[in-house]
Amino acid sequence: xxxxxxxxxxxxxxxxxxxxxxxxxxxxxxxxxxxxxxxxxxxxxxxxxxxxxxxxxxxxxxxxxxxxxxxxxxxxxxxxxxxxxxxxxxxxxxxxxxxxxxxxxxxxxxxxxxxxxxxxxxxxxxxxxxxxxxxxxxxxxxxxxxxxxxxxxxxxxxxxxxxxxxxxxxxxxxxxxxxxxxxxxxxxxxxxxxxxxxxxxxxxxxxxxxx
Ligand SMILES: C[S@@+](CC[C@H](N)C(=O)[O-])C[C@H]1O[C@@H](n2cnc3c(N)ncnc32)[C@H](O)[C@@H]1O
Numbered sequence: 215x216x217x218x219x220x221x222x223x224x225x226x227x228x229x230x231x232x233x234x235x236x237x238x239x240x241x242x243x244x245x246x247x248x249x250x251x252x253x254x255x256x257x258x259x260x261x262x263x264x265x266x267x268x269x270x271x272x273x274x275x276x277x278x279x280x281x282x283x284x285x286x287x288x289x290x291x292x293x294x295x296x297x298x299x300x301x302x303x304x305x306x307x308x309x310x311x312x313x314x315x316x317x318x319x320x321x322x323x324x325x326x327x328x329x330x331x332x333x334x335x336x337x338x339x340x341x342x343x344x345x346x347x348x349x350x351x352x353x354x355x356x357x358x359x360x361x362x363x364x365x366x367x368x369x370x371x372x373x374x375x376x377x378x379x380x381x382x383x384x385x386x387x388x389x390x391x392x393x394x395x396x397x398x399x400x401x402x403x404x405x406x407x408x409x410x411x412x413x414x415x416x417x418x419x420x421x422x423x424x425x
Contacts, residue, residue, distance in 0.1 A: 239341075239369065239377075242369070242373050242376060242377060243341075243367055243368070243369065243373065243415060244263050244264055244340075244367065246263070246264065246265055263293075263294065263340055264338075264340070264367055264414070264416065266294055266297050266298060266301070268414060269336070269338055269365050269416070270298075270301070270336065272363075272365060272411065272414065272416065272418060273335065273336050273362075273363055273365075276363060276418070276420070277335075277362065277363070280301075280302075281303060281334075281335035281336040281362070281363075282302075282303060282304065282335050283303055283304040283305070283333075283334035283335045283336070284298040284303045284304070284305050284306075284334055284335070284336050284337075284338070285305070285306050285307065285332050285334040285336070285337045285338070285361065286298075286305070286306075286307035286308075286337075286338050286340075287307070287308060287325050287337060287338065287339045287342050287354075287358075288308070288309055288310075288325070288339060288340055288341065288342035288345070289307025289308060289309050289317075289320055290309055290311070290313050291309075291313040291314055291315055291316045291317075291320070292307050292309075292313075292315055292316045292317035292319070292320040293316055294307070294338065295307050295316070295317040295319060295320065296316050296317050299317070303335075303336075304334070305317065305319055306319045306321070306330075306332075306334065307319060307320050307321070308320070308321040308322075308323060308324075308325055308328050309321075309322060310322070310323065310324045310325075324346075325342065325346075325354055325357060326346065326350060326353060326354065328357065331360065332357050332358060332360065332361060333360040333361060334361050334362075335361065335362045335363065336361070336362065336363055336364075336365065337358050337361045337363070337364045337365070338364075338365050338366075339364065339365070339366040339367070339368070340366075340367050340368070341367065341368045341369070342354075342368075343366055343368055343390070343397075344368045344369060344389045344390045344391060345389065345390075346390070347390070348390045351390065351400060351404070352404050355400075355401070355404040355405070355406065355419075356404070356405075358421065359405055359421045359423055360421070360423075361421065362420065362421075363418065363419070363420050364401075364406065364417075364418070364419040364420075364421075365416050365417070365418055366397075366416065366417040366419065367415065367416050367417070368397075368417075369389070369391055370391065370392060370393055370394050370396075370397065371391055371392060371393045371396075372393065372394060374391050394410050397410075397417060398410060398417070401417065401419040405421060405422050405423065406419035406420060406421055406422060407419065407420050407422055408420075
């Protein structure tokens, strides 16, 4: 009986509460949509993320040139890889969830188990850093030390407040939701020089060993 009730509550939350969460998340952090073409299935998709151009412009501002290679950590189907390749970059990505892949260079698995070199000019983490355990974050950041720049977008406590509380933490397991300052300290403690780019709402972190 108890299990039945728990299941009922779970189903209710899934249907009426959790469904709203991605919308809140994207409204706050990624209020952009664009379309991507799935060549395999010959159809267009609507995608909510940061426009790739915006991310590469940040790189160009820092280094005075365009990135030549791009690694999307948590790349989903690889939609950004397709775009980045079209922009002339060498691309790779990994995602723990198996999607219908749009690009052959998508690896399925956790970034924590990824053992191939990641020495790309630009790494992008859309929400992934909040999805691993807090104690695993240094190991993830360590994988990006041979790159030139990491751009990260994820929820912080500031966003959580705007969205009215702790709902994000429950959305898909416990999340590491911390303040902007906590994240900057975290990047800095783990070998990066980091800043928060207010205008875009993105963290920019450059490995100290590359500077
Ligand atoms: C918000 S989506 C970002 C998709 C894509 N990068 C974009 O910006 O359009 C975050 C992705 O991170 C993936 N993810 C979460 N934890 C991960 C991990 N430990 N390793 C690899 N991918 C992970 C999720 O499966 C999800 O597809």
